[in-house]
Amino acid sequence: RTQLDFKYETWRLLHGIGALLIAVLLLHHTVSAGRYGSQPVITWVWLAMTGVAVGSLLSVYLLVPLLQKARPWRVTSVTQLTSEQWELTVKPEGHRGFDFKAGQFVWLNVGHSPFSMKENPFSICSAPASGAEITFMIRELGDFTRTIGQVKPGTVAYLDGPYGNLSVEGRDEPGIALIAGGVGLAPLLSILRQLRLSGDARKVRVLYGNRVVDQIANRDELNADDVVYGLSEPPEAWAGETGLIDAALLDRVLSETEFSEWLFVMCGPRGMMDGVEDHLMSRGTPSHRILSERFNYD
């Protein structure tokens, strides 16, 4: 652990203690001063609410990190997929890992104490059926993701999860369209890999959009499937689709039956997702057949 980690953890601890103090002092003020404390039933309400607040503080700052510490993971490989995308694989150390559904995500902490809260959400891109090792596809964006290339195999990692509802389990549509933009391929790759490994007979089509050809990840693997590649800045000799994944592209590659009967699962930039969703609805796809995961939070 670095000195910076230690400083960060101390600040975090102080933050937690501060929050705890605020909750307890507020309770004291509320039940002992003025009209709020005059009714016993109100006092019980405040006590219960403070209990919930203190319980969630203890859970976030103590319980979850302790549970994570007892179930560490190790980085087994870090591979460069494209100029800005990496594949990171972790395996459970001394435990069996966890069960997850293809398409779910976890909060990942690489190389820091579980008490540091230095974690970021990433979709799992490996299939549940492929074993206890878990793989992520990570695009360089900021402080953490730009350092992925420097992570050494053997580095400790902690995973909090799985979370999320992007899953095709239990669905009975005759076909599935997986629509990805850039690194949005990650959860869809997990779904695709799981469908293959479980011998699922449903028809699957992948629509995978990128800006330039060098951003296409896992191309050799994807070529085994029915994939439509779209590039917004194609090279001269490009035989695939050109432009963004938009209404026109969807109309070119999908049939009436597919629009009305298939399940659509998508993940990508906000603009792409909004456009695709609107167009699917306008072509008669009911909203319960459109599943999406959004990586953007602002």
Ligand SMILES: Cc1cc2nc3c(=O)[nH]c(=O)nc-3n(C[C@H](O)[C@H](O)[C@H](O)COP(=O)(O)OP(=O)(O)OC[C@H]3O[C@@H](n4cnc5c(N)ncnc54)[C@H](O)[C@@H]3O)c2cc1C
């Ligand atoms: C459910 C979920 C699943 C995800 N799965 C993946 C995945 O499989 N692969 C992958 O590469 N990424 C995924 N992401 C996005 C990933 O979590 C962020 O790219 C990562 O946390 C950025 O961390 P950083 O420290 O590198 O960037 P920071 O230094 O924290 O951020 C750099 C800049 O980008 C902004 N920013 C960072 N993350 C986001 C974001 N998600 N939306 C909008 N602005 C942002 C920050 O405000 C800041 O301005 C997922 C996000 C969510 C919510």
